[in-house]
Amino acid sequence: MKLIDRYVTEVGKHLLVFKGREDIEKELRSTLEDMLEERAEKQGGSADEAMEIELLKEYGSPDEVATTYNPHPYLIGPRIFPLFLKILKIVLLSTAFGMTIVMIIELITQTPLMGSEFTEILGDGLGNILSTVISASGYVVLIFAIIERTVPDLGISKEDFDEKWDPASLAKEPDPNSVNRGELIAEIVFTFIGLAIINEIFYIPVFSDTFRRFVPWINAVFVTEILLDIYLLRKAVWDTATRIVKIAMEAGTIVIASIMLYTPNVITFSAEILKNIPESSSADIEIVARIFDIGVLIAFIVVIIVASIELVKAAIGLIRSYTRK
Amino acid sequence: MANTESLDNVVLELRRGVIVLAVLSQLNGEQYGYSLLKLLSDQGLEVDQGTLYPLLRRLEAQGLLESVWKLEEARPRRYYVISAEGKKLLPKLKKEWAGIVSVMNKMLA
Incomplete structure (x- = not known):
């Protein structure tokens, strides 16, 4: 699970949200763990590091993941x-x-x-x-x-x-x-x-x-x-x-x-x-x-x-x- | 190449509007993000995690959803459910959707 933790921390670093950062990290961690568990069950074994690497690779780079949460892609948005x-x-x-x-x-x-x-x-x-x-x-x-x-x-x-x-x-x-x-x-x-x-x-x-x-x-x-x-x-x-x-x-x-x-x-x-x-x-x-x-x-x-x-x-x-x- | 790109863009735009309605309609009972993702996918609507999770947060910020953390199998999970305000909005959205479908069906027939 070490890799997932490091991944989540890395996503957290790229988040630009003021509040709810911990919530996002917690939710992301629990999702990744769910997904990993499911994959392990499908393959009939327990989760190993190779599986973790594959999962994180598919999930996308921490920077990309953080971007989907970042609320302000605009310097000055269309509303103002x-x-x-x-x-x-x-x-x-x-x-x-x-x-x-x-x-x-x-x-x-x-x-x-x-x-x-x-x-x-x-x-x-x-x-x-x-x-x-x-x-x-x-x-x-x-x-x-x-x-x-x-x-x-x-x-x-x-x-x-x-x-x-x-x-x-x-x-x-x-x-x-x-x-x-x-x-x-x-x-x-x-x-x-x-x-x-x-x-x-x-x-x-x-x-x-x-x-x-x-x-x-x-x-x-x-x-x-x-x-x-x-x-x-x-x-x-x-x-x-x-x-x-x-x-x-x-x-x-x-x-x-x-x-x-x-x-x-x-x-x-x-x-x-x-x-x-x-x-x-x-x-x-x-x-x-x-x-x-x-x-x-x-x-x-x-x-x-x-x-x-x-x-x-x-x-x-x-x-x-x-x-x- | 350019053609498939513009096709992808149009499809993406079409789906983007639909996802909110799909999510609200499926949250009469509590679901956590990943279970909702699978629920949608089982019914044929594939949604990217990178789209769904931020959307859930946004809908909650708008007051259409409520969420609560629960500890399950030693794993904390954030459960989302439609709020009273969301319940008021949903029938209107459904009606709107039915209107769009019937107009487009006639137009495309």
């Missing part, structure tokens, strides 16, 4: 693939767009038009766009591969992400506590990319030291958001605890964004960039800088409004869940 494609497109377009803006700002602020520095920045910028797009795609793939492996089959179906609207869905009254999985996954992806951006994994020339002081706080909010979303994906429904976490998180967002809104020079052209502006175009630069500042202001206000809406939504959900009881 449509959503993956949709989000990948959005992420690629928005990062390429964002990095192009960054490059244009650099071109305007750092060089006299068409000088040698101009082509240099253009070249660097295009390289930067390419590498950012590639690493952003990497993040999206990574996040979806994790979701593929951690979120249970139940609930997520192709229909959730189907663009075709089904009139029958009107008839069903939606459960007010159920979560929108597509929305959650999108939120995880964008929060993750947000984390990468504010921690300057991509090159962003507009963050000041003042901004960097806020980064740990923003990180805390973003990480909470991702953890909460992953938890909700698994749980599929909102409950009191998750709603309270959500409310606290949105409140934190509002506080941080408000403080940043009233802190001067949080996001601006850094001193080095300003140094490089040639004298002649300083007036134009001032206009660009002002437009940029207003853009930043609007962005903070949008963040505060969105967070407030989310906070109110969560609070209403919380109150309703108690009044319904």
Whole structure:
């Protein structure tokens, strides 16, 4: 029986399942022993090693056997693939767009038009766009591969992400506590990319030291958001605890964004960039800088409004869940 | 060569769908994996171990089967039996199957 034991252990090594590994090994061992016994009976003797070898040979290599049990032959399976494609497109377009803006700002602020520095920045910028797009795609793939492996089959179906609207869905009254999985996954992806951006994994020339002081706080909010979303994906429904976490998180967002809104020079052209502006175009630069500042202001206000809406939504959900009881 | 390969593939696809129904129909009484394999084979349906065991686990994870370990002849065996949910599903599957058979018989006649 030694060989069967070794064989079973070898299959176990190749299993990629999280739970039930021992069960599989135990079941496989008992099956192989049954088969061996049956063969020995047929041949009218007791099982010997040659018989064992023959049996294991027929059963297949441990690697092959383990593969039949391994639940995820896909990196990203068909169930979430449509959503993956949709989000990948959005992420690629928005990062390429964002990095192009960054490059244009650099071109305007750092060089006299068409000088040698101009082509240099253009070249660097295009390289930067390419590498950012590639690493952003990497993040999206990574996040979806994790979701593929951690979120249970139940609930997520192709229909959730189907663009075709089904009139029958009107008839069903939606459960007010159920979560929108597509929305959650999108939120995880964008929060993750947000984390990468504010921690300057991509090159962003507009963050000041003042901004960097806020980064740990923003990180805390973003990480909470991702953890909460992953938890909700698994749980599929909102409950009191998750709603309270959500409310606290949105409140934190509002506080941080408000403080940043009233802190001067949080996001601006850094001193080095300003140094490089040639004298002649300083007036134009001032206009660009002002437009940029207003853009930043609007962005903070949008963040505060969105967070407030989310906070109110969560609070209403919380109150309703108690009044319904 | 290519022809036999595509024939094999089509046959494999055809059988794959049938196996779930066959397994559910044979698990009204408790069976362990190997005894179920022989039960199916005795009735003319040859199923590969590499197909059957993972399928049993999957059906159990879906709640259509239940399983319990029993010690028999000093050997632990995992016995599978159809669950309440599986029992509810089986008649629907049978009806579906009968529909497919009658449509295909007409089509192929």
